[in-house]
Amino acid sequence: MDDLLRELRVATGFLTRLPVRWPDAAPADALARSMRVFPLVGAGIGLAAGLAWALALGLGTPHLVAALLALAAQALLTGALHEDGLADVADGFGGGRDRDRTLEIMRDSRIGSYGTLALVLSVGLRAAALAAIASPWAGVAALAAAGAVSRATCPALLAWLPPARTDGLGAGAGRAPSEALAVALGLAACFALLLLGLGHGLAALVLAALPAWALAGLARRRIGGHTGDVLGAAQQLAEVAVLCAAAAS
Template structure:
């Protein structure tokens, strides 16, 4: 099998695993499945972010074009673009965030916290975490949506929301690349018998990390056409600091990580990226 075919199979498996995009029939048969293939697909998680970010930016752009000019237009567009990403991914990462919040908020004992995280029900800590994270994400995107001067009354200028669209796109890519370092640096402490993420979290090769950060650097190069390079640097620094904080937090509380921890880290890094962009302005 050629390297291009292998690349496509790994990428499509990552899309199948982390989104609700249907890959069925003969295409699914061609992609196939094995723990080794799923493990190799980890390098394409930022590539999944390209798809999710593109959908989010497209929804934001469409709503900006259809909605009336108003101070609240960026807020509505930000909220509904966030809804679109949740529908596209099935709330995969948000679910991990809620489980982590319930587990670590519900008990200071490591084993008890891990048991709580396995429970599919959402508790008080998980609900609070979801509300706060979605609120922060929507508010920051709405703020970024005003950067380039969202049209106001009496202003006949065309759509001018490229800044937030670029931020949405690159934010989803970078926030899916950084958590892969957690797989490399921390041991997996989840239920190895039942965890869907076990093949992914068991290990990640340097080759997969190279693929992942190739996705990230390529996306950053494209995003620099719309965003100032210094602003991107600040945003990536904020996301990197968020990753370091999550690494320290999970090391102290769990002595490792689970698949839910990866989802929670993605959400935190995404918000940190948007916050870094806002602060850099």
């Protein structure tokens, strides 16, 4: 139980802006080990966004506006951590001609046209998918499932790919233990099936895995492995996929 609570603190402190102090007794590989509970924290993030969505709908806000408000609340909670990764990957892979130049662009804090377009598409697709869900509580379930499933891509990519750099967030996180990966994937599957139902849940899992797998292959070819930005981009792609699956009739 102490280990679980420590991992929840580490995961919450990493994935959100909540004032959670890093545990004093945390081992060097604490972040990698905490990835088994990433889906739990992700579900909580999605639930918070879902409550903002349901509240906005309850006040009579149009569905699309409520969806954008929910995504804004989620971005505030996470500090737009994953959106930043998506923008950096889009700029780097779109504008870099070789590995060194791609990594240089990804490290640049400025955002370019590829990154801007990626963010517009990500927010637009997620908002449109959420707005297509008629029931407020179905939207809450979809956001919680998307939060859980999409955060399971982080330990998966860490297991599939070597770090592209010797420094940075991706390299510093370490490799998630096989047990942590198995637990994370299991939790993601449970959340998807329980919250979305068998059909939509299976579709969400498949649709989330496909872009994460494709991005992993692209990252291996372009830069030789993963970075923190690649992990963030994978989360965003998976979240879009899950919400689109949930919105499908």
